[in-house]
Structures are given as C-alpha cells and as structure tokens.
Amino acid sequence: MAPSHRPPRWSLAGAALGLLVGLAACTGPRAEPPERPSPRVEVTQESLRGSEGQAEQESRPPVWSVTARRIDQPLTQLGQVVVVPDGRELRAVDRSTGQDRWRHPFPVSYRYAVAGDLIVVSANNGGPLEVLDAATGATRWRAEDTQDVVVQQQNVYNRACVGTGRSAKCVVVARDVRDGRQLWKLPADRFARVTDEAIGVRAPHAAPTGRYVAVRLDGRTYTTVAATTGKAGAGRLPSRAWHGFVAGGLLVTTDHDPPRDDRRCTVDIATVDAATGAGGWSGEVFSGRREDGECVKRLAHDRSGLTMIGAGTRLVAVTAAGRPQAVDLRTGKTQWEAATPGVPVDGDDRSVLVRRTADGGELALLDAATGATRWSAPDPGLAGSSASWRSSVTRRLVAVSGAVEQRPVVLVHDVSTGRQLGRYPGWLAGAGDDWVAVSHSGGPDGIALDLYVF
Template sequence: MGFPRGRRRLVLAVAVVLAVAAVAVVVHRVLAPAEVSTPARADYPAAPQPAPGVIGRLPVAPLIVDGRLRVYAAHRQVYADRPVDGRYRTTPFWSYRRWPAELTGVVAGGRTVVSRWSDGQLVALDAATGRVRWRADGPVPAEVGAVNRRTRAAVVWDPPGLYRVHLSDGRMALVVTGDSEARAVELTDGRELWRVALPGACRGDVGTTVTGQLVGLDTCAGPATVEFRDGATGVVRARWRPEGSPDRLVVIPLGCRAGRSDCSALRTTGPGDADGRGWLVDVGGPVPAPSLDPVGATVVDEVAVTVRDGTAVGRSARSGAELWRVDGLGAGARVLAAQPGRAYLLTQENDLVTLNPVTGAQLSRFRLNVGSDGTGWEPGAVFAGDGYLVLERLRRPIAPDADDQRYFLSSEPVILAAG
C-alpha cells in the first residue's frame, strides 16, 4: 500500500529540498573562502655553516630565510622545510594555505615571512612557528593571473609589486603596489604607514633603494622620468632624468639585497643609448658611476664588479679606481650574482667562482654539478642570500616560449650551493 498522491508529492518535494541543501553545504565547504594554518611541531632549527660546494637539487625555488629555513610558494600555499642545507626537499616544517585566493608574492625580513595574495591580502607568518603574526589589506596585485613557471621562482625571488624598504629610524617596512595604488606597512605588526594613488599603467615600479625610497618610472606626461618616493611617508621627494637621456628610458636596479629591494645602484639605457649608464643611489640623488656602465656589471659593498675576456675586475663604484684584478677565468665567464661579502662568477664550464668583492680574494671554486646531471645547461633565475646561491638550470638552447618540460633541465632544475 503506497502513499496517497498528494503525500508522495510532499515527500518528493522535501527530499529535493534536503538534497539541494546538502549540495549547498558541500559547495559552501569546498568553495567558501578559507585558510588552513599548520604550525611547526618542532623547534626552530639552528643556522648551519656548510662547507663550500653543491648542496643538492630541488623541484621548486626556495627563499632562504634567516639562514635557517627554505620557504616555497605553491599556487595557493606558502610553506617551509628544513634543514636549509638539506640535499632534497623534505616534509613541510610549517604550512599556510588560503582558498580561493592565489599566492602572488613572498618576501622576508628577519624572522617574518609576508605572503601576498590575489585578493590584496597580506599575511605575515612567524618563520620560527609558521603562525600568523598579522593580516593587512593591500592593493590588488597588478599581475593577477600571471603565468608562473613550475619552480615559482618569480614569486619568491622577485615578487612583483612587493618590496622591502629600510627606513631611516631603523624600522623595516613593506611597500605594496597595484595598478592604481601603493601602500606601506610596518613589517613587525602590519600597521599602515601610508597609502597613495598611482596613475595607472603609465607608471611602473623599479624597486626600492638602500636610502629608503620607492623608485618608479613615470611616462604619463611626456618623456620617461624617474621618481623617488619616500618610504616612510609616501611623498615623492624628487623627479629625475639623466641628462641627455632618450624619451623612452629603461631603468634597471643593481646591487639589490633581495629581488628588487634594498638596491644600491641603477642602470639607465634606451634607444640611442645602448651602452647604458650606471648610477649610485645617494641621499642627494643618483651619482654617476661609470664603472657600472658595462652590461653585466654589478655592485656589492660599494665595489663595481665586471668580467671581460676572462678577467674579473673590481673598481671603487664611487671613484672608478681599480682595486683588484683576477685573470684566468676563461672566455665566457660572467658575473652571476652577489650578496654582501661575496661576488659570484660563472665560467663557461659552469664552475662557480666566489670572490671577496673588496679584495678580490678567491673564497671558493667548484663545478655546479649534482648527481649525473652534468653541466650542459644555462642559468635561469638566480637567488643569493645568507651565504647560499640558488639557481634554475635551463636546457640548451634556451626556449623561453616552450613548456616547462622543454624549458628546464630536469624535474629538479633548481640547484642549491654554498659559496
């Protein structure tokens, strides 16, 4: 004996409503904004002192933090592993994940790791524990949806629109830029220092300087002009054009301690000025530094380092006086990267030569090979910090438009070394 027709319809309607409600609950749980924080369950590791040489290889690019951790970026996750000198990537020490926002940048200062997300949120994590220290709103990144290679090197080594800046009173701040706005927050607690409107696509970021300024390139009203914005107040303190420079100008930061942050020099070039000109960043404005004019030159500890015809030369970046000379590097040797106390050179055979930038003394030399990978590769993105050098290895010939399998040397294309 069945239900009467009217009751069957009622039961069917109730069942449909319950099913829809159940689906709604599942969809909400899956798609609703959420975050998952998995803090560290072990003690903060000590900083090791590895001997010079190749340490290991990794599938993704690490940001070395406080000389103790390796911090990585995934599509919707930032996580760390240790030991920092481990041969391979290991189980996460801590992890932080957000949904549905995408991770667009990571920057670190001391024991604070700040992640930037596609919805504009800034989330600071304690490097020692992985716990959230603060959250703050920032402008939505200008490059949301940008294609990142599988190593995610651009996210952790050169995050667009996310810069450290050291203020004159010793504090460290973060400057965050978007399409139409810039904001600065204190690194320690996320407190907003200032926010200003930006004119849009006709202005681009260059980076931040060791003098505590955000440098931008403005093409909105005439010839390209370099602007210097105070990191503590957001006020534009100076606008500058190199004398005799072309209307279309390219500005490249040099001597940066992290990505395009804390840079000590600039190089300007443009149509008709192919050789370019180097400039030291000073409190009173850019100072000509002809020793930084050559393509491939860098500056570290106020020494300009260049390599030409197998000879490395160190010159005072201010006076141009030659300080030292190292011969016998071989044709094709080049400056690869630098950090305070170290200048890294790469030979044509992919030997890494580390020099003291002040004296030119060789600190180490070894071949960048791990396992049976060989040295038949070209360097890609590079990071240097805390005594480590990390770089991508690319297949020869470099094919920038190819997929990741063709572009990178192997499934573990990142090599980690101590110099």
C-alpha cells in the same frame, strides 16, 4: 615612456623555478619571454615523474626528504624552520626533521618575501596580500586588491587602482610590514611602482629599508621618496627601461642596451644624490658574453635571484676586455679587476662566482674584496641558458645545478677551498649557509625535496 620590459626580481626567480617543473609564469606587461632550452637536451621533473631512472651516487644521505606538489620559488630558512613554497600553499617544516610546523593555503598563485621574522605573501597578478608570522604561520594582517607588491625589511609597498585602462585612478601605498599601518599614499598612474631592485639582495629575502626608495610614479621618471614619510627627495633620473634603485644614498639607473655600433656590451650608468639631487658619477661598465659571442646584458644571471652582484655601492660587472671588475658607484673607480676573463653569474658580499662565459665553461670563485681567485672548478656541463641552470653562493657553500649526459645534478662546493662536498641527482631548490635543498622526481606522488646539511 612605456613601462620597463624587465620583470620584477621576484618574478624572475619564480619563473626560473617554475620552469624546473615544466611550468612557466608571466607576471606583468614588462616581462620578457623566457629563454627556452632545446628539447633535445632538456630534462624536466615532469618528464622524469614516475620513471625509475639510474640512481646517481650520492656523497651522503639527506637529513630528510618530503614530498611537494610544485616548487616555483626557492626554499629558505627562518630560524628553525625551512619555508617550502608548495603550489598554492606555503609550508614551514622543521629544519632538523622535515616535519610540518604549519601550512598556509593561498587562493591564487603567489610569490613570497622574507622580512625579518615575517613572511609577506602576495598574488602574482594582483589580488590579496598576507603577512605571516614565520614561527607559527598565523596571519598578522592582510590587504585586498594589491598590485606590484614590493617588500623591504620594514615596509611593504603596492599600487592600488580604481577603474581600468587609461581612465584608472591609482595610488602607491606604503605600509609598516609589522602591522599594516599605512605610512603614506601618493597619486600615480597605472604603471607606477616602487622598485624591487637592489645590489646583492637575493630573493626571497627583502632588501634593507634605506632612507629613500626609488619610485616610478608616471612611467617616465624615477623619483626618490622618503621611505617612512613619502616626502619626495630631490633625486630624479629618467627611467631607461632597465634598472632603477637606491644604493648608499645614491639614485642609480642603468641602460643595458648599447647603441647599434657598440660591440663592447656597454652598460650605461647614471647616479645622483637621492636627497639633494646633486649629480654623481655617470659612466660605463660592461656585461659579459654568451658562448655565441652575444652580449648577455644582465649583470647577474637571471636565475640567481639577484638583480646585480655586489654590496653597498660596489657593483660587480665586466671590463671592456672581458674581465670581472668591481666598481664604486659613488666615484666610478675600479676597486679591482680580475686577472683572467670571465662573466660574473652569482655572488654575495664576500664571494663572486664567475663562469668562462655567461652560459658555459668552467667556474671560478673570486674574493669580493680583492678580486683574487680562490679556486676554480670544471665546467658543470649545463648551458646557462637552460631552464635547469641554478646557482647559489652563501657564506659557506657554492651550489650549482649542472648536468652529466643530459641528467641534472646538483654540485656543492666549499666556499673557502672549492672542495666538492656533494653531488646529488636533481635540481637546486634552495641553499643556506650550511644546507642545500635538491628537488627531483617523487614518482606519482609529486616532487621529492631532499635537504642535505654540511
């Protein structure tokens, strides 16, 4: 079987934010072509750069504002610093003042991931890897010629090959993220990789390191491998060109391409026990639809930084009737079904953000434990297929990039009440429990980044 067409989760997040500044990147042979918004309505930071524009009324001034050259990935907070992926330089600025704490150049385009108090920086299309101390920016260790780097909280995985094409000799390597010590190495083909997918994990944060990881050593089969030793578990499932991952001791694969005569937006799921290979639940959930009635197929918006919404073995999807639901992957039982139709687009372990359709309509926030509606909000105005659409759900805030009369705006709501806390011109560049970063034109000097605290 050919390798999956779906790009790695990091690549989706990077491509999404790259589009916000008018630049898109392609990061692997499996990448799908990005959805391109209509030039009639799309506004980019490049098109606004250097223009005055009409000022949008802001709810409060930013705590600080800094200038950047290019933002392709979301900002995130580690301790007292906010990490700013600025072009080919990774920066850390003081959370309170915006003053630079450190800067770390990288020789090529990169993606970054957070593992505890460490930052893993790796080349987008193969090349060097560096692990940095988040507080100081100092390099803990580095490796050369890495491909398809995947980061978990304790381990770093990559593929390394000698030669090219069909004659390439490849291995999958696991290292301790703290010191780079090699944990294991397995022979593989040139399409092999450890999965970077997980339920409820938002880039750039790395997934927890479980007992097993899912590895596709030959492009045809997902195999479970012990994360610390490389010893193969008995869990195996065929690769179906969509998602394969380990959740709560289960190896899970999904297929989001329903048969031609299927009109229900079916997503087929198969599970086995990762350690023993014992058969688990297999069945169906459903994806939502776009405004035009087409199946969206994905179970989370592809610009949310999430592969799938949920936590543990609880997966958020849609019912055949089009209502959000939570399904336990261990048993296949529906834990809750929402009262009204909608499409889950974002969320965390406490909340699920729903839109009327995958790319349009009003918003609602559901309780992740019960499916009850906490609040609803008017349509933010920007199609979900637009390159400017962004969203983030944290413990205290919900932020979305919307548009008013074709002008981008970031709307911030309180998680508990739905009260609108802020409305700022620009694009959503990152969010935390009590802050939101907004990017907008900075004139000839580049892109401006504003941090708002709530």
